[in-house]
Each structure stands twice: as structure tokens, then as C-alpha cells.
Amino acid sequence: LGLPDPDDVSINNIVMQEVAFSGDRVPVRVHLQSEGYEQRTARLSVLLNNRRVSSRVVRFEGGLQFEEVDFRVDIYEKGAAQIDVVIEPFDDEVSITNNRITRSIRVVNEKVNVLYIEGNARWEFRYLRAILKRDPRINATFIASNVGPEVARNSPEHIERFPSKREEAFMYDLVILGDVDAAFFNDEELGLLEELIRDRGASLLMLCGPMHSPGSYKGTPVQTMLPVRFDPDEKWAEVSESVYPVLTPEGRSSLVMTLENEDDLNDRIWSRMAPMDQLPPLLAAKPGATVLAVLSDSTERDQSYPLVAWQRYGTGKCMSIASDRLWRLRYKTGDKYHWRVWSQCIQFMTLSRLMGEHKRIRLEADRSSYFVGSQGRLYAHVLDDDFEPVVQSGFDVVVSGLDGAAASQQIKLQPDRSQPGLYEGYFTPPRPGRYRMEANENDRKVSSITEFQVSDIRQELTETDMRLENLKRIADLTGGATLGVRELPKLALLVNGESLTTTVRSERPLWDHWLVILLLVGLLGAEWILRRRHDLP
Template sequence: MNLILSRPFWNGAFIFTPILLIVVASYLRLKSPEGRYRAALMTLRGVALLVLTLALLGPTLIFSEKVRRKPDLILLVDTSRSMTIKDEGESRIGSVKEALSSGILEKLNERFELHGYTFGSSLRGSLDVERLEADDDSTQITSSLLSAVDTWRGRPLAGVVLLSDGADTSKRPLPRKLPVRVYAVGVGSPKPPKDIRIISISVPPIAYVDHAAELSLFIENLGYDGDKIQVTLRENEGGAEMRKLIELKGQTVQVEFQIRPSAEGDFTYTLSLPTLPGEISSQNNSRVFPLKVVKSKLRVLFIESTPGWEFAFLKRALEADPNVKPDYLLIPRRRPPGTIPSLKGSIPIEGGLEGLPKPGDLAKYDVLIIGDLDSSSLTKGEFESIVRYVSSGGGVIFLPGRSSMGSRGLTKTPLARLLPVSIPPQGCILRSEEFNPILTSEGMYHPVMRLGGTKEENLAAWRDLPPLEGLFTGFSPKPGASILALFRAETDLPVVLFQRYGSGKVLFIGGIGLWGWDFKVWGTLTARPRDSNRPYRRFWAQAIRWIGTRTTAKLVSASLVKKIFQLGERGDLTVRVYDETFTPVEGAQVEVTLKTPYGKELPLEVEEALGTAGVYTASYKFLREGSYRFNVKARYGGALLGEDSVRCEVQRSTLEFEKPYLDEGYLKKLAEISGGRYIGLEDLDRLPKMIKAEDEFLILQREREIWDTPLLLVVVALILSAEWILRKRRDLM
């Protein structure tokens, strides 16, 4: 116990000393009472003054106490789906509940401040042993562990107790060190249980109408050698099935299927295996996969007047694409009278035509690529035949140049009706400035512009492309055009646009120097790798495939970014609404209902996309497996514009069952790099003695102010009362 003063002692002495001298002097001047009474009176008055002076100094008593503080300990329990596996009768999560209910938590609480959590794909809520359920679709051990440690940063941690089967699905390597000791408790059996599962499916990215597509299925066989099973391949849309009887031999079994699609479209198929006796789980016995079916080969006619680098690189790309059969028409440019005579006909080239095919032959082509033509390149009748070709369902890509965008260019021809832009009478200006196109919100997800799998990968791909050399300016988009890319985000200068014309599609590219995406990445025109995923070839393959896929023109069309979703993912639906002239409709009344696998139809909230005319969005988080169908209706002014529907499949991830055994190696390594220990669940009772932790002692201090108490007032009052009584008796009042 210590006594401290809130004010310096000399402050009290400065106040007390003169007052005390005055009191003594006043009593010394009195002739009575006797000496002993005088001394008593002075003492009482002095003591009262001293007590009051000490009170002014703010005296406080400090009491110190040594207290033991228990160190913190984190308990993590794996609740991923692999914990539902039954090794010897009881599920792994059941064994954990039984072990934690045997008194171990009470023992740990005696030594530690225990903080319990569950985890799977991430750190989850507080631990409740009675309500433990293994329902998470992935296991992220390291990231969950670090999240728990970060929650108690700054506190002295004795360690982390981890109860898991070690089936980490993150595929990330273990860190070199961890900030806290990990005491890993293995749950399950390290011996692989009996199981068959689908490891992978090898599917061609595109299948062709009336052509055989080879599918390879790889099955892992654990403990069923010699058994015969039936593998089923089912088309989800039509319900057609194929079955194949196979014998399980060896750990990996390969099964071949051959399908021959009869129509174009996006389809989903399900490959499934039967559930065998004693199998740990049937959740990894089926797999859904998509298959895109297109025409066997697209016929492309490339019409150009001034072949240059763009023509050379694009010709090379077309001929390298096994899914394209290109033809070429090179039309010499007409020269004004009085200059060098014009060439007639066409420029000879391998695979070149002598003139524009007649309308019947032109209809055999799926895509036309029109380069730098002017109004004199073809006759008016030939230009009109191209317009009719597109109107009846053909596709055209405009790759303009100085002539086609000039005052004597395409604006003077019937092709001006096809263009998604309006060119002024004086023509357009070529702006020579390097730039990378910026995708619009619609271009981000458009099939032509998708150079990466995810939104982030797509943005990075477009950002990292070699820049284009320039762009044409001065034109304006038509009302029905959709802008896919801009010159810069802060400008409204369009670079890539498309529109529908009749039953056909039109794509317009207003930038120049696309060939640099190939040349500046891979170098010279020759001796380059034949990689179809290179940005230049990928862009053109996607553009040709999308433009050349003939579909019945729809005023209302619904689409999803993919056909197969994982459980828990969100499906984002995009709806495009047009009027009879294929002008995007703003302010339409769009209704979306979702038919679920369990038979219910749910209305979804629809929002109109900001900044993109005629585009509407809806979203739904898939919480159950099975087939879903989005049904769409659009009205405007009470009139029905059209309907559409799109289907998708939702399946559970099977990552949790890729390693259906206790991965002791992973858990032992985790304990080793952290300085902890590894034990089996059966040795859980030994855990409290294994954990190395020293008790922390804290010094707690309590303060008690003695100057601000009623007792002090009572003491002063008693002293002054005693003095008053003595003075009263001696008639000194």
C-alpha cells in the first residue's frame, strides 16, 4: 500500500505554516487558561488545520495485487463436407462431437482462455458442439487459421488446436513459417476407403453438327477391382441417354464416349456412375459439363481493295483456323480519269475469286469481312445483294480504311444502311494516336470481346494488349447500335460497335492496327507458334464464330455467362429487349420467373442496366442442386414484345472428396513448421499437457481517495467540537 498526493507537499506547507503561526500567536497572547489547557487548545486547532491542509493536497491510497491471467488458446473445428465421411461406422464430424463432449473443453478452460470456431471455405461462427454440421463445400485450412490468429492479434496466444482430416482444397503450398504453434489433431483414417469417383472429363471445346465428338471420362477406383459398372451419359435438354458397361481394373479407368450432335446450340450433359456397396460417398459419382455445338466449318469471304499488313495477318489467322474455310476477293481501286488506267476485275491471289458471287452463291457464306472499299469498288446491284444477304441472316464485319470512311466511301453506297454508324458527307478523320480500347459494360461480357475467363482476367487482357495505331472519328452511333469498346473511358468515342439488321448481324471496328496484337506479341509474320488462344487469333475466331452463327432474330433474348454453376454461386441473367426495328427499348416491363428443381416458380426482381439501353438484369443465388430455367417476358405499353428462356445446371463441388482419407502428412507438416505437435483424435486427452504456455501475471492497482470521504469531515468536526468544549468550560468564548 502506498500513499500519494495529487499536489506537491510544499503547497500544503505554504498554506499550513502561516495559519499555524497565527493560531499559536493568538493563544499565546491570552493570559488564561493555564499552560496545559492552552497547549491542548493549540494542538486541537493545529490538528484540525493539518487535516484540512492534507485534504487540500488530495491524498490517495494505492493498493497493489498480483493476479494470474490465463493465456489465450484458439480451437478450430473443420466443418467441410469431407468430415461427413464414415471411416468405421461413425462420421468424422460425429467423432469430433463425441470427443469434445468428453470433458476436454473443461480441461482446456482450466488452463487457457478458450476461443472456439468452425471453418470450411473461411473462418465461420463460434463453436457450438451440439450444433456441429459438416456442410461447407471446400476446406481452406491455412487462410482460416491465419484469420483466427489475426482476430486475437496483440494477445499472448498459447497456440491453435486444429481438428481436421487435412483435406485442404485450396491447392496452396504451406507457408514457410506460422506466427503461432499449431497442435494438429487428425480426424479419420489414413487408409483410403472404398470409393469410385469421376476424376475428370476431357471434352472438346466445340463440337460440330453431324460430326462425331470424342469424350474421355477418367474414373478413380479404390477397392472395387473386378467389379462391373454401367456408366451413363445423358443429354439434359433432350433426355437422350447412352450407357456403357465397363470393368473396373486398376486405380484409374478411362471410358470413351462418342456423340454426334444433330443441331447447333449450347447443351449440357451429365455423366454418372452407380453407387456401389460400401462406398464412402456418392456425391462424387456424377459430373455435369457443357458442350457448344456449331456448324462444321464457317465459310468466310474477305473482300478488300488495298491489301496491307492487316490483310496479311488476318489472312494468315483465317487459314490457321481449322474451323474456317476462307475465300478472298481483291478488287483493285479505280483511279480518276486522266491518271494511270484502272485495273479491271480482281487481283489474282491463291483462293481468290474473280468477282462477287451471285446472290445464291453469296448466301453460302456465313461471314463477309469488308475491308477498305469505296463507292466504286462494286456496282450498286452488288452492294444491294450484300444488304439482302445480311437482312436474310448473314453476318458482316466492317474493317474500314481511309477510302471506305472518306467522302467517296461506304456512305455513298447501299451498305450505309448496314453500318451501325452514320458517316458524315465529308467523311471521317483518322486520328493517329496509340491507345488501348476500353470495354463498356456491355462489351465486358460480349462473346466477341472475351479474351479472359473472368471479368478481371478480361480487363487485364485488354489492358496488356499492344496499343492500336489510331481510330476514325467524326461518325456517330445509330440508335440501334451497341457500343462494345471506347477510345478512352472519359470519352464517348466508340471503337467497336454491333447492331442487328433484319435477321443478320453487323460488327464495325473503327480502330486501325489490329495486326499489331499479333506482330508486336509474336514478332515476324513467319515462324510463330500456332496457338489459337493468342489474343489476335482468339479475337477474330470469336468474332467470326459469333457473327456467323445464324439464329432466329429475337426481340427479347436472355443469356447467362455460363451454363453450369456451383452450389452457392450467383447466376446473373442478362435480358436484351428490342423493338421491331431492332432498336433497344428503354423502360420496358420485363418479368423474370425462375423454375427451380423442386417445382416452384419464383418471381425475380429485374433492374434496368445503367448506361446501356435495352439491357435488363436479374440475379439469383443457387442454394440447391439441379436444373433451373429462367423464363422471361417483356412488354412495352401493354403490348407483348417477346419471350425467351435459358436453362442452367447447378451442382455441388466434388473437391471435398478428391482425398477421402486422413492426410496425416499435411497436418504433420503444418505442426512441424509452426513448432507444435500432431496427435490423433484418440489421443485428445493428452493435449492439455502438450501445449507449452506460461502463465502471465498482471499487477492490478486500486486507488482509494481518502480526502474526499465523509470520514474526513467527521474527524475535523470532532476535533473542532472538542476545542469548542474546552474553550466553553474555561469561559474563553
């Protein structure tokens, strides 16, 4: 019994970025499903920490539809915040549980310090420089290696060389290395750059250029940090005008490469980078690196070309972008997509440092949201004062519910034998709400924290339509049958009318039965009577 399409409105899913800066406007794409309310309207709202921050009226078309809404992040404390997207319910809906969906967003309240070093006034540099200068979330500093020191003297946003003082060098969250000759740096500067990435949690992004990058960095720390291997003796190779970027599975799920939510449209936008003219002689991605994009002619190559790749290096990240033709994404759209890819790339590269995850102890959960009763996997990456892996019998963390969601619980993470310094364990949230994972008190100052959201959603109230296919499969597996309401008269014919006898055997202790006590009393009484009658002792 049930209705295949009951009158109901539900939010199937939302697409929203996981991180935002204080003051940002965050777009949300809402997947709405409706049946029985065509041409009627309802209010779609966004709640930030249970406070309405945005709303609009939507008209239902019937079936699946997509609606856009945005909100401003008006909180200025770093950490996780709760986002609820709610569609106003009707009085006669089958279920109102599916009218709300909850997610978490991580709020960053600091500006990103970016150092861009360039030696070639190419088109990508000109557009990227403008993007960095006008973004209010970024403090941009530039080094022009192909001009004299007078530019640095006359411009507050320029410096002459890479900082030689540690405190000045370590202030940067991201270093973009353009088409700069490795000879521009001395050994001390390259050493500071490596330490900034490896030990201080900053990031390095190489935007390859035909004059010097990456070929001139053979034998330097930069070659070690890059996620790709290259041939320093080969020249840049021309590529066909028909060759374009193709996203890998990792690229499709990456924030960096998502320019539109629909995969087909996203792929078409990336294809606008063609022609890329020429590319550096990259051999392959290094083991452990993540490739986000390859070339469309990969089937004609011995090995896929790592057009965009990244890897972790110590506590930081390193990325390589092989083409300097990203500016072609501006075709007929202005800076919409060009700005988006660079904005998302900078956010991805700098987030861990801004959120404090460059500390010696980094805590993580395998997801940002769970259901009540589901099992969450928790991780701790533990390094010592020299940023070397710590090997011990276990590592204690504390998981506590925020806003009174649940009492604090100490969990002992077990070491991962395959990766020194990595500890993992499990946590089952007992009730809905926001949770925070922290290190034990002794390690809290050198540890990051992480937060996640737990929701209490029952599947039968979320998906209210009858699943006839599932019922038929259950019937087939059990030898039964499925009947609709109009077929109920057939039920009597399907039920077997023959009687069936079943024998059930059960054992019961005799001492628990009242007849046993009666029998004992009777025997004792009979014995006493016989002794009295026959005058027996």
C-alpha cells in the same frame, strides 16, 4: 477425427469447349485425383444427354493426373445438351458423389456463311482460304478485289462485288475484311455492311494489311465499327524481332486465344508469331472494347498496343487482328494451332447469330452451371423494332425445368438504371436438372432462349480428405485446440475441471399454471363455506 488422404477417386474438373457443331468431335481434358488405387484401372466415360457416347480405360498414378477423352456430337437439334463425365467407382471408396461431373454444351446445327474479301495474295490469305474451304461447317465465299471479274465468272465460290441486294448481303454470318482499299466499296455497299453487323447480328473481322487496312477506311462506317482507333496518316511501323504477343487476362479466359489448356504452354505457342515484321499505326482500343492480346514491349510504350481486340456493335461483333503473321503458328506443328485459332475465332464471332441471339430480345444467365440453392443472375437486353433500347418498369421472363426438373416460374427483371434496355434479376434453382429461360409469350417470337445446368453436390462428399489447416484456424479463432487421434488422452487436461454455475431466467404466464387454477377454486370454496357458516347473504 478423419483421414488426411482417404481411399478415393474424384474428378476435380474438366476442360471442354462450351459450343460444338453437330457432327463435331469434342475433346475433353479430365483432371483426375486418386489416393489408394495406384496402378489400378477404371473406365472413364462421357455421357451425352444420359447416353454413353465415349469411354476409355485409365490407369491411376496416384495424386493429380490429366486424361484426354473425346466424343462425337451426334445430336442435330440446336440448343443446350447435358454432358456427364464419369469415372467408374470402386466398392470401398469413401464417396462416389465426386466420381461424376456435369456440364452443358451448346449445339449448333447450321453451317456458317463466311464472306472473305481480300486484295493482297499474302501468306495469311493463302492459308486461311484453305482452312475455310476444307472446313465442312463453313460455307465460304470469296471476293478478290485485286483481280478482274473473270475469276467470279469461272468460280462458284467467288463473287465479283459485295452484294447489292439486302437478302443476299444479309445471308452472311461473318465478313472477313482483308487488305482491301476502301475505295473498292461504294457508299451503298458500306451501308449494307454496317446494317448487317448492327441490326442483323453478323460479325466483322478486319485482318489488317500494309497496303490499305485500316488506314484507307477513315471516315467510313468501318472506322466506326472497329474496336480500335488508328492514325490514317501514319505508315506501318517495323517492330523488333524479339517482340511477340502477350495475352491479357481477358485473352487468357477467351476461347479465341486458348491454343493449349496450360498457360505456360499457351504463352510459348503465341510467342512463335515473332517476328511480326511490321504493324499498323493503332493508337488504342476504344472505350468498351475488349483487348485479348498486346505486345511484349508494352512497358516501353505510352499505351498498350491492341494487337487483338473486339467489341459489340449493335447486335453484332467487330474484331481487329493487327498482324497478318498468324501463319507463323504453323512452325513445326503444321496447321494444328493455326487452324485452331481461326476455327475458335470464327466460332466466337458467329455463335450469337447462329444461336438466335441477334434477335431484338437477348436473354442471358451469368453462368452456364449452378449448384442447388445458389443464386443465379439473369439478364435481358431488350430492343424495339428499330433496335433502340426499350425503357420500361420491368421485363417478365419464365424459367422452367426441363425433363420435369421443376415447375415454371415467372420472374420480373428490374431495369438497370445505368444501361437503358438492360434488365436483371435473380433465380434460385430449387432442385438439380436443366433449366430454360424464355421471354413471356407476347415476346417469345423476337427473343432468344438460354439454358443452364444445376447440380446437387455437397462439398464434404466432393472433397473427402480432412482439411487440417481449416480445423487449426477454427481452433485459433475460438480459443480451442486441435487434437489428432493419438493426442486424445490430452483432451482431459484441456477441459477445465472447475464447476460453472449458470443462471437461466425464463418468464411463464401465470394463467398457464395448474396451481393458479387450484388457488382460485380454493378461494371460491372458502368464501362459500364462510357464508354458509355465518348465514351471510
